[in-house]
Amino acid sequence: MLDLLVIGAGLTGLTAALRAAESGLKVKVIAKGLGSLHWSAATVDVMGYPAPSPVAAKNPWEGWQSLPAAHPYHRLGAKRIKADLDAFQAWTVALGLPYAANADPDRNTLLPSPVGAFRPVYLAPKAQFAGDVASRQPMLIAGFDGVRDFYPQLLADNLAAQGQPARSVLLPQITLTDRHDANTVHLAEALDDPARQTALGVALKSAVQPGERIGLPAILGLRAHTQVMEALTRITGATIFEIPTLTPSVPGVRLTAALRTRLDQVGVRVEAGMEAIGFNATGDAIEWVETSTSSRPIRHRARNFLLATGGVLGGGFSSDHTGRFWEVVFQLPLTTPQDRGQWFRPQFFDPAGQPVFSTGVAVNERWQPVDADGKIVYRNLWAAGGLLAGADPIQERSLEGLAISTAMAAVESLTTR
Amino acid sequence: MAPIAWESVDHSLDECIKCNICTSYCPVAAVTDLFPGPKYVGPQAQRFRENGQPHSPDHSVDYCSGCRVCNEVCPTGVKIAELNARARAEIVAEHGLPLRNRLLGRNETLGKLGSIAPGLANFALQNGLSRVLAEKIMGIAREAPLPTWSTTGTFQDWLRASARTRLKSDKKVVYFHGCATMYYEPFIGRATVAVLEHHGYEVIVPTTQNCCGLPLLSNGEFGAAEKYHKNNVAHLSSYARAGFPIIGTSTSCTLTLQEEAPELLDLHDEGSDALKMATWDLFEWLRELHEKGEFRTDFKPLNLVLPYHAPCQMRAHRVGKPALELMALIPGLDVRESHARCCGIAGTYGYKQEKYQIAMDVGEELFDFVGEQGTDVRYSACDSETCRWQLEHGTHLPSRHPVEILAAAYGFYDLDKRELISAYTVNDHRSTTMSLNTLIIGAGAIGCLAGAKLALTGQTVTLAGRASFVQAMRERGLSYTDETGQHIVRNIRPAGSIDEAFARAESAFDLAVLTVKSYDTTAALAELSDALASTGAPAPALLSMQNGVGNEDAIAAVLPAATVIAGSITTPVSMQGPGAIRVDKPRYGLGLGLWRGPAESALFAESVATFTNAGFAVKTFASAPGMKWTKLLMNMMGNAIVAILGETPEQVFADSRMVDLEIAAWREALAVMDKAGIPALNIDGYPFATLAPLIRTAPGFLIRPVLRAQIGGARGGKLPSLAIDLQSGKPRSEVFWLNGAVVDKGKAAGVPTPVNRLL
Ligand code: SF4
C-alpha cells in the first residue's frame, strides 16, 4: 500500500513526491499528461509583483501586506520559504543541474525574458543566471536563421531600450542541425553532439567582441547541457548564458528529466497518461482514485493523497458553458464565486490580475482542503501549488516559489501527523 | 469501405493549448524532417480536414508511427494518435494502398502461409537475394527484423498435442494468443499456459479467434479491419459475458480489442463493449491476482540483469507497468526500467523501406539504454513481439517476453532454448505444490545431480561444496548434461561450507541430503550440528545418498531427533570438472527407505514426491538396510579391484580370476547380511534378490557371464569413484566404508571375512 499518491506531475507534484520519498514514504505520482514545467522558463520566481504595479519587487520578501489575507505565503513566512528554496537548490546541485541565487538572499535578480523584458527571479539555472542585467555587461544576443520564436534583433533592441547594452547576430541554422524543421527540444538534442558544439563555438567566437557576454536561446544541450556550456565557454572565452524560449521550454524539459531521474532512483514511479475519473471515500477518508485506461478503470489506493493538479491554467479546474466551475479530481469546494461576472476584470491584462485566478481550493494550517466553514473535507487529503486559493501566481510571478514551498509544507504536515 | 468516424476524437481538438509538449516528445519528429510532429499533423492540420471529405492537407501524417507517446504526454488529453490514424485512413481511401502495406497488414494470412513450409519460408525471408527483391518490388526494407516462422509447429499444434494433459479446473481463463504466438513464437503461448496453470487456471483457447486487425488499422485499411474485429466480437464476446477474463500476451492485440478497434471503427455495440471490458493484458491480470494475494511467488532466484522496455502499446493501456511490478518480485533478478520512448518499429512501420532508418534512429535511445546496462546482460525484455525483434536487431542481444522470465523463475522454462524444460510435463508443476527447502551437502557427481534435478523443477536448493564448486557456480552456473543436452542451472545457491549455507538460508531447511564420501561423514555431521546449534534452526530430515552402510547410523547418532532417510542412486553420472556433471545413462533410479522416523513420516512422503517430480524413478523400500546393503554389493563389485589394478571395470570383468575374487568377496558380504537379517533386494535393474542364492552357491563359470552383462555393461568404461580417489592421490579412500563395512558387520555378526579384509 502506498503511503502517498500524488496527483499531478508539475513542479508541485514532483517536489512533493521527492520530499515525501526522502522522508521514507512509499510514493507514486500519477498525471494526465506531463506537467506545466514544459512551458515554464524553469526559473524559481518567488515574488515579483506583490502589488498591482509595473515595477518589479527588488526584495521578494517585502510588500506582502498587499497580498490577500488568504495568501499561502502569510501562513508560511519568509524564513521557512527561504529554507525550502535552499533545499530545492541543494537538490539541483546534486542532480547536476545547478541553480544559482543572488549573493544577497533578499534580492530578486533581473533576467531577460524571451522578448527582452526584465523578469524578477529568485533562483535560476546557472546558465540563465549569467544573464543578470545588474552588471550591465554588454551582451551579444545570438539567434539562428529559421529558428522559430526567438528573435535576437527584437531582444537586443528591447534590452538596449531598458539600459542593458546589447547587439544581435543571426547565425545560419545549419550551425546547429542539418534539419530544416526543428523545434527547440530537437535543436537542444542536436547540440548534445560535440561536433555541433565546436561548430557553434567557432561561429560565436568570430562574432563576439571583447568584453561581451553571449546570450543564446535556451537550447544549449538536452542531456549534455553542462558539456555544451563548457565547450562554448572554452572556445569563445566569453561568458555564455541562456534566454528562455517559448514552448516547448528546454530548461523545463531538463528540470523535469532531472527530477524524474532522482525520483526513479528513490523508487517513485511517475505515471503519465493517467486521467483521474473518479474516487471513493468511506466516511471522511479517501480510499482510492480511479483513472481511465483502454478498458476497465484502475484504482490507485493509498493512505494519503496530495492534489497538485494546478490552477485553471494547469488543468486542475474545469468549467463549462453553464458557468459551472469545478475542481476536476475530488470536486472540492472552491472559493470561486459562482457568478461568472465576477471572474474577470474588463481588461485581460489588468495589472491587478484576474479575480478568478486567485480563487481555488482553501486549505487549513495543515494544508488540508476545507469547506466554507473551515471543516476538513477528507482527513487524508492534502493540497499544494497553483490550485490553492489566495494567490494569483501568474500576476505575482510567484508560481514556482509557491509550488515548492507549499509542496514541502504539505508533505511535512502529513508526515508529522 | 467503412466511413471514417471523427466524432469521438473531434471534440478533443478544442482542448489543444498549442504547448508543443507532444512535439518535444514525439520520437519520430525528433529524428526526421519528414515528419513535422504531432501538433502540426494532428490538432492543427485537423482543422483543415473535413468529415467525409478525403483531403488531408498534409500527407506527412503517414510518417506518424502511431506510438501514442504524444497522447501520453499531452496535458489536455488531445487524442492525437487517433487523429493521425484517421487521417491516414482517409489518404488510403483516396489513393489506395500499395501491395506492401496490404501484405504487412495481413499478419495472420502471412503467418498461415509461412507455417505450411516454415523452413522454406524462413529461408526465403532471411535470404539476401529475396530480401533485395522484396525491397525493390514492395519496399520492405531488406535489413528490417522480420520474424521467422516457428519450425517446431504452430501454437495450435502444441495445443492439440497437449490437450489431454492440460489442466482442467473450475477456474478458467480465455487466452487470446494473436498471430505472432500462433505462427512465429508458440513458446510464448506455452509459457503462458504453464504460468496460468501454475495458478490453478484452466486455459481455454478458442480456435475461432482471429487477428485483432491492428496492422490493417495502422496501415489505414479500416474496412478489412472491421471484418476481423466483428468476427472476434462474434466469437469471443460470449466468453466475456460469461465472466471469463480474456487474456493476451501481445500488448498490441489486447489494446486493439479494448480500444483501438472500437474507437477507430466507431463500434460501440454491446458485444464490442463486452469484449473491451473483459480483455486483459496477462500481467495486468496477474497483478490483480497479486493484489488479492493469489499470485504465486514460489520463485527460484534468477540471477540476471534485465533491461526492460514497456512497449508503447503497453503504455497506451494506461495501467502502469504491471510486468515490471511483478518481475520485481523475482529474487536475484535486477530489472532495469527503460525510459526510452519507443523502439522505433511501431508494428509494421519499421519494415517499410522509406521508414526503416527512421525506425532505427528512433530506437537508438533504447538500444543505447540496453548497452549501458553492462556487458554481462544476457537478455532484454519487452511485452511486444515486434519490439522484441527490433530490440534484437538493434542490440544483438536476445529479447524475451516477461512471461518467459516469469516461467523461468517458476522453474519450468528454459530462457535460452525458449521451451518448457524437459522435466515439465504439464501436470508436474501442479503436484509440486509442496516445496522443500533442501540443503545438499557435497558437490560431487551425486550432489550435483540431485541439486540440478531438484532445481530444474523449481525447488529451493542450496548446495554446499568446495571453493572450486562455488566459484564455478558463480561464474557460469551448474552445468548439467543429460540425454536432452546441456543445461545451465542457475537457481542453486552455492555455499562454501555448511555454516555459509545456513547463513544464507531464508528459511529453515526441510531436508539435508548428504552426498559426501563416507569418510567425510563425521566431519560434515559435526559441522551440521554446530550450524544447527548456533542458528537454533530445527533439524531437517537427513537423507544419505552415500555409498556404503555406516552413514545412516552415524547420522542417527549425531542427530538423535532427526528423521533419517536412506537413499541410493543408481544412475551412472560423472564429474566433468567443478560444478559440471554428465549423466552417462539416463536411468535416474533412486531408492529411498525410511531409516528412522515416524511410521507415516510426512517428510519422507514429501521427499518421495519431490524427487519423483524432479524426474527420478523413485522406488521406496520398506527395508532401508536391505537397500543400502544391496547397493553396497553393487559398489563393491569393481570398486576395490579396479582401484587397485588401475583397470576399468570392463577389463576387470574380462579377467575371470578377478571375477572370482569379486565373487568371493560378495559371498562373504551376503553371508554377513544373512546373519544380520538384512535382505538382498532387486534394485534398479540389478536383480540381487534373485542373484543372491546363485552367487552364494553356483560355480564361477555360471556366474561370470551374468555379472559381465549385468555390471560391467552398466558401468561401462567409467572409472568408479574409488579409482578416481586413488588416482588423485587422496590419503583416505571410500574402500574402508565398503569392504570395511562388511568386515565390521561380519565381526559383529560373527562371520569371517578374509577376502574383504584383504581388499
Ligand atoms: S501536447 Fe496536446 S495540448 Fe500541447 S500542443 Fe500537443 S496536442 Fe496540443
Ligand code: SF4
Ligand atoms: S503517435 Fe508517435 S509518431 Fe505519431 S505523432 Fe504521436 S508521438 Fe509522433
Ligand code: SF4
Ligand atoms: S496485433 Fe495481435 S492479432 Fe493483431 S496482427 Fe498483431 S499479433 Fe495478430
